[in-house]
Amino acid sequence: MTEPALDSLDSPDAETLRSRALTTLTTARERTTLLTTCVDEPDLTAQHSPLMSPLVWDLAHIGNQEELWLLRAVAGRDPMRPEIDGLYDAFEHPRAERPKLPLLPPAEARTYAAEVRGRVTDVLESADFHGTRLTEAAFAFGMIAQHEQQHDETMLITHQLRKGPPALTAPDPEPAPLFTGPAEVLVPGGPFTMGASAEPWALDNERPAHRREVEPFFIDTTPVTNGAYQAFIEDGGYEEQRWWTRDGWAHIRRNSIHAPLFWRRDAGSWLRRRFGVTEVVPRDEPVLHVCWYEADAYARWAGRRLPTETEWEKAARFDPATGGSTRYPWGDSDPAPEHANLGQRHLRPAPAGSYPSGESPLGVRQLIGDVWEWTASDFLPYPGFQAFPYKEYSEVFFGPEYKVLRGGSFAVDQVACRGTFRNWDHPIRRQIFSGFRTARSGAA
Template sequence: MLDLSPQDLRAHATEALTRARARSTALTDAVDDEDLVRQHSKLMSPLVWDLAHIGSQEELWLVRDVGGREPLRPDLDEIYDAFKHARADRPGLPLLGPADARAYVREVRDKSFDVLEKAPLSDGNALQRNAFAFGMITQHEQQHDETMLATHQLRRGEPVLHAPAPPARRTGALPSEVVVPGGAFVMGTTAEPWALDNERPAHETHVAAFAIETTPVTNGAYLEFLDGGGYTDPRWWSEEGWAYRAEHNIVAPRFWRREGDQWWRVRFGVHEPVPHDEPVVHVSFHEAAAYAAWAGKRLPTEPEWEKAARFDPATGRSRRFPWGDDEPTAEHANLGQRHLRPAPVGAYPAGASALGVHQLIGDVWEWTSSDFHGYPGFRAFPYREYSEVFFGPEYKVLRGGSFGTDAAAIRGTFRNWDYPIRRQIFAGFRCARDLTAAERG
């Protein structure tokens, strides 16, 4: 969406907002009102809270701030302020019921589209320029859609979400790893119109040469760690990770269980054998780091991950996406809740990076070893609570998006973060390693 005219920007923003709302509607219409107001896990909000929160944020930023309109429901501001109420406490709030929440988000959206028609997108303030605020709200809604999808995974009962299977593997045998050359590359972005504050600014970063796995770690590979006693041997775990594993009796990825001599999983209400060729998902940072140690490797740092994803050695430039600068399509990556599961490794050869690394976008969020911090020259915009308040060693960075991430909410520079104990998110990983002296030459 680089260098669009105001007319094309309006069309692009309208399509992005409409697609997000269609997904929010599908996720909330899939269950009855009783399920909408129920808290399916203390880790998550009731689905009806997410829906009204989406509307509340849209009202604050698009209707009031960009549009300068009178507030619709100022009484809802505190109820749907994510920083004032922990998820576990939200069911006790005077939430809008399903019918009122749906009516509220419809009314807000009607006014937002009216604002979009009148906003000066080629100039104006920073929220209006390039339709940034509309992109921010699109990404916010899609992020909550992925959160609601995670709530559906935690929900008990018969399956209510359905999607076709992802494509089968479309490559032959791939090398297990590739070497990423050492040297400087441009990390982050200054030019991407809808990039969020923590992705900015573009800056030169030096990374020593290293090796990274060509694909995410598969269930089959992870089973070798599990069946080899990886969850019972503290040698592979950090002190913090081992203590958390022991306290919570974690013995496998979340949603897995052993039946006889086979491992099974529950996936959106479907009980099925664990497929060996898909990337492992629903593992914490601690589990990912333990596997990497067991394998004699480590997790990549965030700069290493981004260089593997974006660096083109033929030109020396950083691409927008692993495959180039074009927006993602169904040939590039498993995104947008299209398949409700990770695709087998090797399913998206068109999405490989210039260095030959596959499935860096979509399928599973990938844990890195890096803490979440701002880049040199970081400036909070448009509010500190989007990312700055999370900077510090408490959070680890994840990159690349998952099968539940929409294309509007992912790019080669996009940064996600979470606590290292999180397992309900759609997170997996790939390993990296330092080069040997012989490999370094």
């Protein structure tokens, strides 16, 4: 069920807000339940990679954050389990240390999360969506739904890292004809409005909306494909220092990286492991599981560059017919299945050139869904940024240590993905569902 987009309504009434909040929370919980019931208890409590938490930690953390914000902060309720707050504080305990903590066992974690959700549902039935910035337009409920869906994507990454037989299944995207459109699209120079304004559930790093000037540039019509990336590998891309930044070259040499994560060469073919299944790498899918350094090196090899975050957003949101900025490439309406590959309904990217209904007015495709796209930009605040409702969501990450990713992957839900949504990570990260597209400066 898809509720009307909140920012497309003049003054959404309480019932509309209530319905949207309940729908998004329920959708998130259904996904969490699937991700934590498809494996046995040993897989829930194990740490499948030092980069990730045990799945059981994510489960209880989701419940704890929901209690902190919706029961304590919004409803003023007394703490249910104050003794566990520290265990599930993401800043207090790095991921590598979490298996050593006295975590709630799976059954107890499920019971706790369910009890929290039951009380939240009661709160939602009589919630006042006015009066404070936290409750205005049901922001806190939307924030928590986004938080849970972000952890659902994190848990899916853990499933990808997990060894053993497949635990998850999903239908593949619909086959798409080989894309024969233009390889790149011209994005005109000039001003555009970047960032969120009327989007009620936008997070602090998306705000405030502001005007940006952009020089004309070309951007790839689709994300870079596995086939294109294989050409980079076969041309010795990983052996040529000239394509890499100094830090990137040191990183791939130190870690003996010669291909995207989960790829291996066998009998002349490239194979990959995807959620427990080994398969031939499909040439027409967007390349996946590459770090920023790999994306940047490929772009240099191709005689191009990564788009800046500003360029990416203009390509995704600018409508030359009106001069305005839309919520999504296709307009202001919420994503539908014909627009983008979202919500873990498929467990892989769709072929490059899919979803013509989701292309931007300029003709750029797959800007939302399929793969997170690395940009050239560091994660920095917008002019006039204000942390809300807590500094640890964005502010503590600002700086050159993190690069911005845009667009969302097949693993992210629509509530946590829009034209203004900003993701970020270290440039060495490859376990995430990351790909990229390239750009070049200049006009026609």
